[in-house]
Amino acid sequence: MTRKMRGASAVALGATVALLAGACAGQGTADQDTDDTTTEAAEGGDVTIEWWHNSDTGEGKEYYDQVAADFEAANPGVTINVQAQDHEDMLTRLQAAFQAGDGIPDVYMSRGGGELLREVEGGLVRDLTDDAADTIGTLDAFVGQYTVEDRVYALPFSMGLVGFWYNTDLFAEAGIDEVSENPTIEEFNGYVEALKAADIDPVSVGAGDGWPAAHYWYYNVVRECPFDTVEAAVETGDYSDGCFITAGENLEDLLETEPFNPGFLATGAQAGPTSASGLLATERVGMELAGHWEPGVVGGLREDGEVPDWLGWFAYPTFPGQAGDPADQMGGGDAWSVSADAPDASVDFAEYLLTEEVQTGFAELDMGLPTYPGTGENLSNEGLRQLIEVRDGGGQAQLYLDTRLGQSVGGAMNDAIALMFAGQAGPQDIVDAIEDAAAQEQ
Amino acid sequence: MADNVTASADASSATSSGPAAGATRQGRPAAGQSAGGRRAAHSDLRKRLEIAFFVAPALGLFVLFVVWPVITAVQMSMFRWNGIGPLENFVGLDNYARVLNSDVFIGSLVNNLIIVASSIAIQLPLGLAIALLLNRRMWGQGLLRTIIFMPYVLAEVVAGVIWFQLLQPQYGVIDTLLEAIGLTPPPQGWLGDMDLALWTIIVILTWKYIGLAVILFLAGLQGVPDELYEAAQLDGASWWQVQRKITIPLLGPTIRTWAFLSMIGSLQLFDMVWIMTRGGPANATSTMAIFLVNEGTNRANFGIAGAASVVLFFIALVFAVLYQQLIMKRDTKGGA
Incomplete structure (x- = not known):
């Protein structure tokens, strides 16, 4: 095979290779102080706030435009430059801005965990602990994932959970009359067997993208390890506690029952009808493990674009003798961060986004699972309201472990878990991969 | 950069002085020689300036977009860097050790070598056969050539998406067709089975790139003089003998x-x-470039990605130089 090249010389090849590397890397020596213009403008009275979010379609986009306009009207002299963009595009642009130390928006979405830690260490994100103390007090239950050494760096506006979304019609067809909201692993295996007996592929998983498969291992960790054990392990990089091995063994047991869709190793997460979410949306599998985004994704993958009536939800199964609190869940959310050099009005705006009023509208449009106490009742989708009950039911929420551990360790971990799905790695290999990558970061 | 300009200007003035020196040897009068020398010196300077003027922009771009990134990649490969802040954590050659000790990287390298070998082993005879066939006068020749060349024109990403959809397990076109004629496609799909995925990709690469081989071979065939064929035919050579003794050597x-x-x-x-x-699945189709993007863009291990890119550069360089020296030397010699 060949690819078209203008000059068949080694130099041209080297150029391509190096360019690729160069493009990946950006530049290490860029200075980090930026946005002099905004700061000056703030002193002069007129302020422009650059706001990036990912609600780039339909009602969500209109709503956020309205929110920005309302804030401008209430704060003369403040202009908000709203940039609604596709989620993946936004992440890429943010990453590029952070690396260059230039063009970082004033208010942007943060996912917490290792990514936030990196921004904090780089001095790129503003400490909101004192400036937004009241709002932080209101959101107390959710700020943990955005806290670094007791300082809060982002205001969570949506916090969701991962669980099984299932097709109630197909479950009924398979003769599963009672679906528990909190099944045990035996009950879950029973569902899988019943679906198989009815010739329905039980579970879809987008192992081709890595993280959807990795969610199984994370959840096994949440089930098998006490919350504090995980926290300590993340802190020290020492994952020798036996519960991490048990989590891997539980996953191996599950894989042995062969619950997944044919070709799951190459299946994508959510893009198109042949992705894991697509298989659920087109009624070809019984269920899928996914987060609170699933109703939106499934709806988007159906011909009529509507969230189907048959979509139900139950929690990840529990295991006999598990050391984790059964009420603990795994999930994650989105929060508003303010960049280090943003004008002060940006903090006011971020706080405004977390008022009861704005969060209520946010809930009514099912844009996420709101964090302002009580606003969850306004969610239109019943499945999502059910999630709010579980989320606020007293357990603790562990952040998706790959986000928690950051790109480097998280990537190595996801790779090892994907190898287990392919039958190429055992429980110890996953732990080794995490410890090895974590040691490199120390 | 300035050094390079001077160097190339020197080089070209050295060549251009060749004929002048020859002329002197042919016996010019001494007076004329000195006058000519002065003129030559003047035009030499002028030539150098001209060269510098015309080469500088291209050279500038080359340095900016090629030389400088290469140097940055080498520099980056000596540090542990997550993409934010300055390069501080110097680790020497540690990143190289990690790359070369990585099973994934070695696996990727092996995959690349398998693709190198199989591409040539499959596409050479196949491309040659198709080119010889299409070189004969026949009905629909132009159409057939277009069909064969079409996949090559298609963007690689577009071709990838099309094949990805065709190869879907269960619901894809290929599996449906196979089932219709009573065959059982692999349960994990062509791209989901660790033993099949790489070979599936090699087949698709063959489909995609055979057009280039055919078009190049066809062009080469046009350069084989008809007289040779006529002479061979007069000597009673068969079609096979003509191909083996004349066409292929001249190609x-x-x-x-x-x-x-x-x-x-x-x-x-x-x-x-x-x-x-x-x-x-499970890195079964990973290549060195994929390893590099995974480490760099996806995991923010830019030092390791830098080291991998330098390793890839050297492997490609060694291949290129050896190939030029061992195999293509006689072509370049013949051409000069």
Whole structure:
């Protein structure tokens, strides 16, 4: 095979290779102080706030435009430059801005965990602990994932959970009359067997993208390890506690029952009808493990674009003798961060986004699972309201472990878990991969 | 950069002085010689300035977009860096050790080598056969040539998406067709089975790139003089003998150039694999470029990505130089 090249010389090849590397890397020596213009403008009275979010379609986009306009009207002299963009595009642009130390928006979405830690260490994100103390007090239950050494760096506006979304019609067809909201692993295996007996592929998983498969291992960790054990392990990089091995063994047991869709190793997460979410949306599998985004994704993958009536939800199964609190869940959310050099009005705006009023509208449009106490009742989708009950039911929420551990360790971990799905790695290999990558970061 | 300009200006003035020196040897009068020398010196300077003027912009771009990134990549490969802040954590050659000790990288390298070897082993005879066939006068020749060349014109990403959909397990066109004629497709799908995925990709690469081989070989065939065929026919050579003794030897330079392009392309392979498998399942289709993007863009291990890119550069360089020296030398010699 060949690819078209203008000059068949080694130099041209080297150029391509190096360019690729160069493009990946950006530049290490860029200075980090930026946005002099905004700061000056703030002193002069007129302020422009650059706001990036990912609600780039339909009602969500209109709503956020309205929110920005309302804030401008209430704060003369403040202009908000709203940039609604596709989620993946936004992440890429943010990453590029952070690396260059230039063009970082004033208010942007943060996912917490290792990514936030990196921004904090780089001095790129503003400490909101004192400036937004009241709002932080209101959101107390959710700020943990955005806290670094007791300082809060982002205001969570949506916090969701991962669980099984299932097709109630197909479950009924398979003769599963009672679906528990909190099944045990035996009950879950029973569902899988019943679906198989009815010739329905039980579970879809987008192992081709890595993280959807990795969610199984994370959840096994949440089930098998006490919350504090995980926290300590993340802190020290020492994952020798036996519960991490048990989590891997539980996953191996599950894989042995062969619950997944044919070709799951190459299946994508959510893009198109042949992705894991697509298989659920087109009624070809019984269920899928996914987060609170699933109703939106499934709806988007159906011909009529509507969230189907048959979509139900139950929690990840529990295991006999598990050391984790059964009420603990795994999930994650989105929060508003303010960049280090943003004008002060940006903090006011971020706080405004977390008022009861704005969060209520946010809930009514099912844009996420709101964090302002009580606003969850306004969610239109019943499945999502059910999630709010579980989320606020007293357990603790562990952040998706790959986000928690950051790109480097998280990537190595996801790779090892994907190898287990392919039958190429055992429980110890996953732990080794995490410890090895974590040691490199120390 | 300035040094380079002077160097190349020197080099060209050295060549241009050749004929002048020859002329002197042919016996010019001494007076004329000195006058000519002064003129030559003047025009030499002028020539140098001209060269500097015309080469500088291109050289500037070359340095900015090629030399400087290469240097940055080498510099980056000596540090542990997550993409934010200055390069501080110097680790020497540690990143190289990690790359070369990584099973994934070695696996990727092996995959690249398998693709290099199989691309040539499959596409050379196949391309040659198709080219010889299409070189005969026949009905629909132009149409057939277009069909064969079409996949090559298609963007690699587009081809990747199309094949990805065709190869879907269960619901894809290919599996449906296979089932219709009573065959059982692999349960995990062509791209989801660790033993099949790489070979599936090699088949698709063959489909995609056979057009280039055919078109190059066809072009080469046009350069074989008709007289040779006529002479062979007069001597009573069969069609096979003509191909073996005349066509293929005379196609040698074309074949060797094509093989070089194919090799370099195989070493750099990225887009198609990224679209279809992202290097999976379980790294079964990972290539060096995929390893590099995974480490750099996805995991923010820019030092390791830098080291991998330098390793990839050297492997490609060694291949290129050896190939030029051992195989293409006689072509370049013959051409000079």
